[in-house]
Amino acid sequence: MSAPDSLLVRACKALPVxxxxxxxxxxxxxxxxxxxxxxxxxxxxxxxxxPRLAAEVTITAAEFLQVDAAIIFADLLLPLEVMxxxxxxxxxxxxxxxxxxxxxEDVSRLRTDSAADLGYVADxxxxxxxxxxxxxxxxxxxxxPFTLASYIIExxxxxxxxxxxxxxxSQPDVFDELLGKLVSVTAxxxxxxxxxxxxxxxxxxxxxxxxxxxxxxxxxxxxxTQLVRRLKESGAPVIYFGTDTATLLTxxxxxxxxxxxxxWRIPLNEGWSRLEGKGGVQxxxxxxxxxSDWEQVRRRTQEILDRAAGRPGHIFNLGHxxxxxxxxxxxxxxxxxxxxxxxxxxxxSHS
Ligand code: CP3
Numbered sequence: 001m002s003a004p005d006s007l008l009v010r011a012c013k014a015l016p017v018x019x020x021x022x023x024x025x026x027x028x029x030x031x032x033x034x035x036x037x038x039x040x041x042x043x044x045x046x047x048x049x050x051p052r053l054a055a056e057v058t059i060t061a062a063e064f065l066q067v068d069a070a071i072i073f074a075d076l077l078l079p080l081e082v083m084x085x086x087x088x089x090x091x092x093x094x095x096x097x098x099x100x101x102x103x104x105e106d107v108s109r110l111r112t113d114s115a116a117d118l119g120y121v122a123d124x125x126x127x128x129x130x131x132x133x134x135x136x137x138x139x140x141x142x143x144x145p146f147t148l149a150s151y152i153i154e155x156x157x158x159x160x161x162x163x164x165x166x167x168x169x170s171q172p173d174v175f176d177e178l179l180g181k182l183v184s185v186t187a188x189x190x191x192x193x194x195x196x197x198x199x200x201x202x203x204x205x206x207x208x209x210x211x212x213x214x215x216x217x218x219x220x221x222x223x224x225t226q227l228v229r230r231l232k233e234s235g236a237p238v239i240y241f242g243t244d245t246a247t248l249l250t251x252x253x254x255x256x257x258x259x260x261x262x263x264w265r266i267p268l269n270e271g272w273s274r275l276e277g278k279g280g281v282q283x284x285x286x287x288x289x290x291x292s293d294w295e296q297v298r299r300r301t302q303e304i305l306d307r308a309a310g311r312p313g314h315i316f317n318l319g320h321x322x323x324x325x326x327x328x329x330x331x332x333x334x335x336x337x338x339x340x341x342x343x344x345x346x347x348x349s350h351s
Contacts, residue, residue, distance in 0.1 A: 001235065002129040002197040003137035008069045009199050012237035012258050014280050014313035020305065020342035021068035022335050023139070025241075026321030028061035028073050031328055035061070044089055048074050049120050055127035062136055065335045069200070070128055071139040072193065074121045076204055077151060079142070079185050082114040085152060093156065100155035102163065104174045112181050115188035122196035129197030137200060140193030142186040144205035144240070145179040145227060146220045152178070161210050168219050179223035187230035194234040201231050202239040203257070206320075209244025216248050221255065228255040239282055243320050249274040264289075264319035269307040280313030287318045290330045297330050298337055305342055316342070 003009060007021035028035055038047060038057055047053045054073040062070035077095055080087055087097045101107055121140075128138050151157070153164040168175045190201045203224075211220065224240075231238050240252055241261030252260055253275045262271040262283035272281045289300050301316075308314035316338045322331060 001194070001199050002132065003134045003199050005134070006068065006137040006199065008137045008139075008315065009237065011280055011313055011315050012200055012239065014258075016312045018343060020308065020310075020314055020316050020338055022316040022338040023062075023067040023069035023071065024065070024318055024322050024331065024335075025071070026323075027065060027067060027071060027331075028057045029322055030324040031322055031326040031331065032061060032064070033328070034064065044075065048078060051120050051123035051127055054121070054124035055131065058124070058128050058138075059131055062132075065332055066339075067136075067335050069137050069139050070132060071141065071202070072121065072125050072128060072198065074124070074141070076141075076143040076148070076206075078118055078121065079115070079148070079182075079189055080152065082117045083110045083112065083181070083185055085110070095151060095156050097152060097155045100163070101152045101178065102167065104171065104177075107174050107178045107181070110178070110181050112184045115185045115192070118189050119192065121189070122192040125193050125196040125198050138198050139200045139202055139239075140190055140196075140198030140236070141202040141204060142190040143182075144203045144208065144242075145182040145186070145223045146211070147205045147207045147242075148182050148186070149175070149178050150207050150210075158207075161207070165210075165215075168215070172219060175219060176223065179220070180226075183223050183227045183230070187227055190231055191234040194231075194236045198236060200239060201234070201236050202241055202261075203227065203231070205240065205242040205252075208242040208248065208252075209263075211248070213247050213251055217251055221251055224252075225255045228257050232256065232258075239315070241282065246271070246274075250276075253278060259313070259315060261317070262319065267307060268304050268314075269309075272308075272311075280315060281308075282315040282317045284317070284319045285334075287320050287323055287326070290318075290322070290326045290334070294330060294333060297334055301334060301337055302341060305338065305345065310342070310345065 240257035264286035
């Protein structure tokens, strides 16, 4: 941990803060000219594997936006490679996993002994924490077992998750063994990021919203809980994020995560009340709202902050990552507005 008293870490513990911490998922990405310039010379994977470049991209975005956290530049799918699952990004298609996992034999072949080969991400975390000291906390991250399994089984992104759900329903033991292997690798990988100085770990379960709450509880919650428990042993607070999760929030909270990410489909206060006041929430501006004029963005942001009403435990973010064509000026103005409005509205001083 490098910034234990930061606004972000305090908010993760639902402690009072003088203003609402703000950062954005995908804050280092193609919407930024500086990132596109680096990407002209290096592939995404090259940036991830080169700690100096990954740290530079991470730092540039956080400093440019003046946000309250730097999320380490990496990708959700990096652990696949050390499990024996090569992948690449194809233009227009997104990630492609070269040999999707569909059978018991495929699952038993996956390795769980090489998480240390992802040490380049921890090395990048160490460079970023060295740069920021206690000024800006660093967020490490990993994928949740369901979302990673969905990529591994489908072979890439998916609309209906037919292969993933078919394996889950028809061979639940095999599906569970896959999730168990993913927990083993991602827990070690994320703990290494914490040892390198990460202050908080975010678990991305981006596609978990495709599940019914019964299926989530039966097939996914036990392994996700195991992951969260292991992450918390590392000492860092855990943010657990998914999209389309309005019906899953109560069950997601049972993982023991400190903070639950909310997407834009549910009013912030309503999502928070489904967690029965336990712990914090992160969110939840619609990333597409950033394509509108500033007044529209400002009004929607104010509404979210008013719904949070300065209750300890709110971290401002979008409901999902910043999209490639997003106007940069709106993103920068949004971070500034959250800082100013949440400090000025004064609600924080009463909490
Ligand atoms: O937030 C940040 O600034 C940190 C960087 C970050 C990246 N990926 C870099 C990246 C993070 C947190 C991720 C997580 C990630 N990766 C997720 C979970 C978050 C989410 O959006 O739900 C997922 C599902 C992935 C897998 C992945 N990586 C996809 C689906 C894509 C898009 C492919 C495409 O062609 O658009 C990527 C690529 C990727 N990872 C980019 C970035 C900045 C954009 C592409 C690029 O620079 O080439």
